[in-house]
Amino acid sequence: MVEEKADEILSEADHAHVAFLVVGDPFGATTHTDLVVRAKKMAIEVKVVHNASVMNAIGVCGLQLYRYGETVSIPFFTETWRPDSFYEKIQRNLSMGLHTLCLLDIRVKEPTLESLCRGRKAYEPPRYMTINTAIEQLLEIVQAREEPAYTEDTECVGLARLGSEDQMIVAGTMKQLQMVDFGAPLHCLVITGQTHPVEEEMLYFYRCRTSIQH
Ligand SMILES: C[S@@+](CC[C@H](N)C(=O)[O-])C[C@H]1O[C@@H](n2cnc3c(N)ncnc32)[C@H](O)[C@@H]1O
Numbered sequence: 001m002v003e004e005k006a007d008e009i010l011s012e013a014d015h016a017h018v019a020f021l022v023v024g025d026p027f028g029a030t031t032h033t034d035l036v037v038r039a040k041k042m043a044i045e046v047k048v049v050h051n052a053s054v055m056n057a058i059g060v061c062g063l064q065l066y067r068y069g070e071t072v073s074i075p076f077f078t079e080t081w082r083p084d085s086f087y088e089k090i091q092r093n094l095s096m097g098l099h100t101l102c103l104l105d106i107r108v109k110e111p112t113l114e115s116l117c118r119g120r121k122a123y124e125p126p127r128y129m130t131i132n133t134a135i136e137q138l139l140e141i142v143q144a145r146e147e148p149a150y151t152e153d154t155e156c157v158g159l160a161r162l163g164s165e166d167q168m169i170v171a172g173t174m175k176q177l178q179m180v181d182f183g184a185p186l187h188c189l190v191i192t193g194q195t196h197p198v199e200e201e202m203l204y205f206y207r208c209r210t211s212i213q214h
Helices: 006-012 030-041 054-061 086-095 113-118 131-142 174-178 197-204
Strands: 072-074 100-104 155-160 168-173 187-191
Touching: 006 030, 054 100, 054 155, 054 168, 054 187, 072 086, 072 131, 086 100, 086 131, 086 187, 100 131, 131 155, 131 174, 131 187, 155 174, 168 174
Parallel strands: 072 100
Antiparallel strands: 100 187, 155 168, 155 187
């Protein structure tokens, strides 16, 4: 709705107070910033209540928020659509020694192919990308590259259900993390850049061992 029918949200503000609730921080997504820009252009007063975001909650793994480069989003690959534009961003971050936060695709309310053809409303079951699928796709796109920015031995941190009682954080190589069952969504992944000794000390607590880490 915020992407396609923002006008409906904004036009209500003519005669009523409108609240727009988001997951995470309102400025954790560009579409929300766009909504504020449009509201301001229409002279609608905007008040923001900030919230915790995945963008700062990942600090829990010990990698310093100051030492991250551009965040990337990893979409589900399909048979015919396998975009890899995130690769250059990861490469750039790693060349500067910076960490990369990878946000993983969420597919909810996706119309089924059948419903699109028949004009009836039916949706695919929701899908949330796991850390395992993200790593599989990340490794697939470096297969054909001569000097890949990362390999299956690159250090990463996988984080699941951040902020909940059963959050799970495991540090290890891509190959190691691929073997871990992170459980229910949401998942995200950090590709580790150069680390400071204090970052290493903290990562030690989450290092991939034979038992599952919490
Ligand atoms: C498009 S981002 C939206 C972020 C949100 N606006 C915020 O500020 O937190 C959604 C992605 O962030 C990551 N994410 C959000 N919350 C998370 C959590 N609690 N634990 C792990 N990953 C999370 C997942 O990869 C998820 O698919």
